[in-house]
Amino acid sequence: MISAQSVTRTIGGFMLGPVSFDLEPGLVYALIGPNGSGKTTLFRLLVGYLRPDSGEIMRFGAPLLVDDQDQTRRLAYVPEVLNGHDNWPVSQVIEIYRRSYPSFDTARLYDYLDGIDRQKRFNRLSKGQQRRTMLALAMAAQTDVLLLDEPTDGIDPFARKDMQQAIAEYMDIGDRMAFIATHNLEDVRALADVILVLENGRQVGIWPKDDLTEGWQRLWLASAPPRALAGEVDRQTGAGIVVVTNDIAATQIDLANFGIGVVQRQAVEMVDSLRILIDRQSDTVP
Amino acid sequence: MVRIGDTTLPITLSLEASTPLYEQIESQLRQLIVSSVLAAGTPLPSVRMLASNLGCSVITTRRAYQDLEQEGLIHTLQGRGTIVADVPEEIRLQHQHGPIERSLQSAIAQARAAGLSHQELRTMLEQILTEEESQS
Numbered sequence: 512m513i514s515a516q517s518v519t520r521t522i523g524g525f526m527l528g529p530v531s532f533d534l535e536p537g538l539v540y541a542l543i544g545p546n547g548s549g550k551t552t553l554f555r556l557l558v559g560y561l562r563p564d565s566g567e568i569m570r571f572g573a574p575l576l577v578d579d580q581d582q583t584r585r586l587a588y589v590p591e592v593l594n595g596h597d598n599w600p601v602s603q604v605i606e607i608y609r610r611s612y613p614s615f616d617t618a619r620l621y622d623y624l625d626g627i628d629r630q631k632r633f634n635r636l637s638k639g640q641q642r643r644t645m646l647a648l649a650m651a652a653q654t655d656v657l658l659l660d661e662p663t664d665g666i667d668p669f670a671r672k673d674m675q676q677a678i679a680e681y682m683d684i685g686d687r688m689a690f691i692a693t694h695n696l697e698d699v700r701a702l703a704d705v706i707l708v709l710e711n712g713r714q715v716g717i718w719p720k721d722d723l724t725e726g727w728q729r730l731w732l733a734s735a736p737p738r739a740l741a742g743e744v745d746r747q748t749g750a751g752i753v754v755v756t757n758d759i760a761a762t763q764i765d766l767a768n769f770g771i772g773v774v775q776r777q778a779v780e781m782v783d784s785l786r787i788l789i790d791r792q793s794d795t796v797p
Numbered sequence: 798m799v800r801i802g803d804t805t806l807p808i809t810l811s812l813e814a815s816t817p818l819y820e821q822i823e824s825q826l827r828q829l830i831v832s833s834v835l836a837a838g839t840p841l842p843s844v845r846m847l848a849s850n851l852g853c854s855v856i857t858t859r860r861a862y863q864d865l866e867q868e869g870l871i872h873t874l875q876g877r878g879t880i881v882a883d884v885p886e887e888i889r890l891q892h893q894h895g896p897i898e899r900s901l902q903s904a905i906a907q908a909r910a911a912g913l914s915h916q917e918l919r920t921m922l923e924q925i926l927t928e929e930e931s932q933s
Contacts (some may be wrong), residue, residue, distance in 0.1 A: 538855065642859045679849040704854035725818050759815045778812035 512536045512656060512688045520556055527552045530568060530714040532707060536655070536686035539678075541699045541720075543692075544709035550692040551591055554660050557690070558588045571655070584612060587649035591660035591692070593641050596725070597634040604633055612652035612671035623647035623677060638665040644673060650681045657689040658683065670726060675701040679767060679794070696781055701781055708789060716792045719779075723788070727779040728759045733772035741765040745787050755779060755787065806842065807834075810851050816908035817855050822861035830870045830881055837883040841871060 512534050519528035527549040534540055544550050555561040556568060559575055559582075570582050596604045601624075609615045624647050627640050636644065644664050657678070663671045675698060682689060692701060699706065699720065706723065708715040726742070732752040739746075740760030742765075751774065756762040766773065767797040808825045810818055829835045842850070846866045851858070862879060872882040911923040917920045 567911055675849065679845050683843050683845045701849050701851040704848070704856055719856060720855050724812055724853075726815070727812070728815075763815060776813060779853075 512570065512781035513690070514569045515557075516567045516569075518556060518563045520552060520561060520563050520570060522561075524619070525549070526554075526573070527556075527709075527712045528563075530709075530712070530741070531566075532714070532717060534688055534690060536688050537682075538693065538704040539689045539702050540683060540705045540707055541691050541693055542707050542709065543694075543699070545654040547711075547772060549708045549712040550709060551660060552712075554588065554658050554690075554692065557658060558586065559583070585654050586656040586658065587612070587652045587654040588658040589642075589645045589660060589662060590648045591664070593645055597632075598774060599633055601627065601629045601631055601633055601636070604644070605629065605648065608648045608652060612654065614653040616651050618652050619653075620647055620651035623651065639667060639670060642666055643670060643674070646677075650677060653684075655685070655687055657687070657691075659689065659691045659693075661692055661694065663693065663695055670742055671695075676704055706785070708785070710789070710793075715789050718785075718788060721783045722757075723781050726756070726758045726760065727784050728762075729779050729787055730754045730756065730762070730766075731774040731776070732766070736766070736771055737767055744791070752760065755783075757784065805850060806847065808847075810853060818851075818857045819860040819864070822847075822851070822853075822858065823864055824860065826861065826865060827868070827870060827892065830865075830884060831889050835881045835890075837881050839881040841879045841881065843878060 514533040517529040517531055517542050519526060519530075521527075525547075542550050542553070552561065556563055557570075557575075566650055571585060573579075573582070576582065579766065588754070605617075605620065609617065624644060626655050627644060628638065633641065633644070642662065642665060646659065647660070649657055659678075662678075663674055666674065678689060678691075679702065681687065689702075691698065691702065705717060707717045731750070732754060735752045736754075740754060740756065741761035742752050742756040743762065744757050745755035747755075749755040752761070804888075806826070807829065810821050814821065816824075824857060826841075835841075841847075843860075844855045844862055848855045848858045848896060862871065862873070864877075866873060869888065870882055871879055873879045905918065908921075913921075
């Protein structure tokens with residue numbers, strides 16, 4: 512639906528890329544990376560606010576052309592820093608969206624904006640309300656693609672849950688795709704299907720989310736195995752012999768062959784498995 | 798924000814188990830259906846909503862639904878979501894008997910390994926059944 516082929520872009524001393532990916536309809540992609548990793552630059556490239564220095568971006572089967580209205584109407588973007596509407600009443604911001612997007616669903620929007628005074632000026636809303644408003648506008652636009660930069664930043668836990676639910680409902684209609692930059696692993700858990708990691712402008716990897724949890728276990732062993740176990744991705748010493756595996760079934764067979772008992776086992780948190788995968792990936796990239 | 802028809806199924810995923818996630822969903826949903834906890838015609842959550850509830854991806858929930866659809870336990874109606882299928886009684890019984898048969902088979906294997914004869918095993922089973930009956 513949206514693809515990037517060896518895309519690079521330099522801004523000041525910072526270089527993004529090369530990034531390459533192919534985002535498929537029906538899936539939610541989470542973009543994870545520390546601040547300054549290039550997430551916002553990548554989004555601005557995909558929206559067409561920036562042009563790549565090299566490489567190619569394709570949207571809906573055609574090369575990205577900045578002035579292609581047809582392509583633009585099929586995509587809604589919520590940036591991390593909200594501005595441009597500061598002094599306008601919310602109702603006027605709504606009017607702009609209604610005119611820009613042919614399938615705009617006003618009834619749905621009013622549902623989303625429940626409790627927000629539409630006569631207020633945008634900059635008089637709380638930070639969380641501003642974010643909710645922009646996200647609601649993007650979803651009510653009923654586009655095929657949503658690009659969201661930190662959509663739940665500054666939002667209370669209840670509103671966050673509602674937002675996750677709303678994004679899941681958005682994804683339930685047709686063959687839509689969402690690409691969401693987030694620092695929040697709760698969002699990743701509730702929404703993502705595939706995880707893309709950026710670090711210092713480099714694309715570190717793309718993993719199906721369930722590959723970060725399924726089969727992963729941390730095992731405390733009764734004695735040290737003579738070699739690395741099948742499925743072993745990390746070994747720590749400290750309180751006994753601790754092995755992290757990403758293929759517990761294979762590891763168990765191996766342990767049985769060595770006659771080594773498991774003292775304790777624990778699920779591995781997604782953030783830990785992600786760290787291990789990122790470090791392994793970084794080791795193999797020159 | 799709106800909430801529309803989110804059926805929350807009594808399904809949980811365990812990351813401590815070594816069973817793949819799609820199999821965990823399949824076996825729990827299968828059990829709910831063959832035991833009639835979920836009656837024929839009950840609407841099921843979409844693959845997206847189920848994934849969101851369980852914290853897994855739609856790749857996993859889609860696979861579980863596809864397998865159960867092939868087994869004839871659920872039914873996807875074009876554009877109208879997924880419902881529990883009308884499962885014939887003999888298939889329902891098959892599913893209920895399957896796990897019991899497997900437990901018995903493993904008990905038999907254990908008995909054989911311990912050197913018990915078929916006759917001794919039959920006597921043991923009769924004894925257990927008689928004790929059960931006298932208790933209830």
